[in-house]
Amino acid sequence: MRSIDDLDKRILSGDVRAAARLMRLIDDRAQRARTFLSALQPHTGSAYILGVTGNPGSGKSTLVNQLIHQFRARDQTVACIAVDPTSPFSGGAILGDRVRMQDHAGDDGVFIRSVATRGHLGGLSRSTPAMVQVMDAMGYDVVIVETVGVGQDEIEIVRLADTSLVVLVPGLGDDIQAEKAGLMEIADVFVLNKSDLPGSDRLKREVQTMLSLYRATDGDDPLPAIVQTSATGKQGLDELVAAIDDHRLALETNRPTSVRNRNRCAHLIRAIARTELDILFDQKATSKRFDDLVDDVEKGKIDPYTAAEKLTRWLTE
Amino acid sequence: MTSKDNAPTTYRILIGKPGLDGHDRGAKVIARALRDAGFEVIYSGLHQTPEALVQTAIQEDVDGIGLSILSGAHNTLMPDVVRLLAERDADDIFVFGGGIIPDGDIPALEEAGVRAIFTPGTPTTEVIDFVQRTCDEKYGRDQG
Numbered sequence: 001m002r003s004i005d006d007l008d009k010r011i012l013s014g015d016v017r018a019a020a021r022l023m024r025l026i027d028d029r030a031q032r033a034r035t036f037l038s039a040l041q042p043h044t045g046s047a048y049i050l051g052v053t054g055n056p057g058s059g060k061s062t063l064v065n066q067l068i069h070q071f072r073a074r075d076q077t078v079a080c081i082a083v084d085p086t087s088p089f090s091g092g093a094i095l096g097d098r099v100r101m102q103d104h105a106g107d108d109g110v111f112i113r114s115v116a117t118r119g120h121l122g123g124l125s126r127s128t129p130a131m132v133q134v135m136d137a138m139g140y141d142v143v144i145v146e147t148v149g150v151g152q153d154e155i156e157i158v159r160l161a162d163t164s165l166v167v168l169v170p171g172l173g174d175d176i177q178a179e180k181a182g183l184m185e186i187a188d189v190f191v192l193n194k195s196d197l198p199g200s201d202r203l204k205r206e207v208q209t210m211l212s213l214y215r216a217t218d219g220d221d222p223l224p225a226i227v228q229t230s231a232t233g234k235q236g237l238d239e240l241v242a243a244i245d246d247h248r249l250a251l252e253t254n255r256p257t258s259v260r261n262r263n264r265c266a267h268l269i270r271a272i273a274r275t276e277l278d279i280l281f282d283q284k285a286t287s288k289r290f291d292d293l294v295d296d297v298e299k300g301k302i303d304p305y306t307a308a309e310k311l312t313r314w315l316t317e
Numbered sequence: 318m319t320s321k322d323n324a325p326t327t328y329r330i331l332i333g334k335p336g337l338d339g340h341d342r343g344a345k346v347i348a349r350a351l352r353d354a355g356f357e358v359i360y361s362g363l364h365q366t367p368e369a370l371v372q373t374a375i376q377e378d379v380d381g382i383g384l385s386i387l388s389g390a391h392n393t394l395m396p397d398v399v400r401l402l403a404e405r406d407a408d409d410i411f412v413f414g415g416g417i418i419p420d421g422d423i424p425a426l427e428e429a430g431v432r433a434i435f436t437p438g439t440p441t442t443e444v445i446d447f448v449q450r451t452c453d454e455k456y457g458r459d460q461g
Contacts, residue, residue, distance in 0.1 A: 004323070016375055016376060017375050017378075017405070017406070020376055020377065020378035021378050024325060024329070024378045027327075028325050028326040028327070029326075086357075087353070089353075090352060090353045090354060090355045091327065091355045092351065092352035092353060092354060092355045092356050092357060092358065093352060093357045093358065094348055094349065094352045094358050094360060095357060095358065095359045095360070095377075096359075096360045096362075098359060098360070098361065098362065098373065099360060099361070099362035100362075102361075102362050102364075102365070102369070105365065105366070105372060105373065106366070106368055106369050106372060111376055112373075112376055113376055113377060114359050114377060116327075116357050
């Protein structure tokens, strides 16, 4: 591997190896990543970011594989970030989303990167927003972000993506599940995957009912579309792409690029600041001074709230 | 933890199944063992070409590639991966292998640039020690 001093220039010239290295620096929270990201920043803002989230095993990776086919058929280049969980015990991870995306091995118009959560909650890794920036700067037309398999509340994707797909499958609960907050509220398009299984039509009615109730109060955004697919059976994919295109069109009409870029910038700033805070917090909360604080609380000298207040103040020292 | 030098905080390894054999129990056992030892492991899935594996290794910025081959095609496929890495200016990514490999084939594979071959019955700890050591050496880290 050559020196990494000119990573930004190599990335802008389309060098995948350089981009992959920068993504790793970002993931490792290396100081050097910062300079390169700053240099790439002016070249970002043109990629269309598609989020794909849903329960584990709902078929997200298989669906992403099919979507990549669809975008490639239109001559669009595609980058993909696929997030899988990190083991809380060993810190290791098995990143297996690529297994379902093998069709695109050898296609230079497709760049797939697997990422581990490394303890971050919310469905993404801390590094995901900055990694999207790198792929955006490289000029990929579409950047697909596949979250970890999520439960109900891991919805960070909605702040990052232009269009968020929520992938549901039949048989995971009754209609009260559809009424819950969180995941069910963030969809721009509901994808009812594995529609060849029994219960898909019922699931569709439940989602329709849910939407008819609470989205009536929502502003200009169109009601989320509902598309039934079978990613392995290649059913419903044209309809899905049409629904994604419709949402993109509505977005571009209702919310100009400038507004979306502004939102994305805001998200990026928050994500970076939060990472810095996390690092700082980890330092302060493992210091000798912190041990003393724990002693004080243990001995009943101060209460945990006062101790936490002190810890919080150390962050701004 | 913030890393200040060029050494990564977490090592990344690609476990690949090149060629036509469909038996990936061994590959999955090694992937799992590496995960439990703190590595980030990318698993390629079955039936990959050497070209596809090298492309994956580059996109994922891995430190090394472990190839599992039980079909008898190791004498072609393993050196192919080493050669393609060199062609892509990526020969800092080390290659090791495992599977049904006759002892007599091992010297030639090592000669071709495969760093280690593990045959059936190897304890997973031996594989992990090798991968850990090779990664540490790559970044000039002292062995602990």
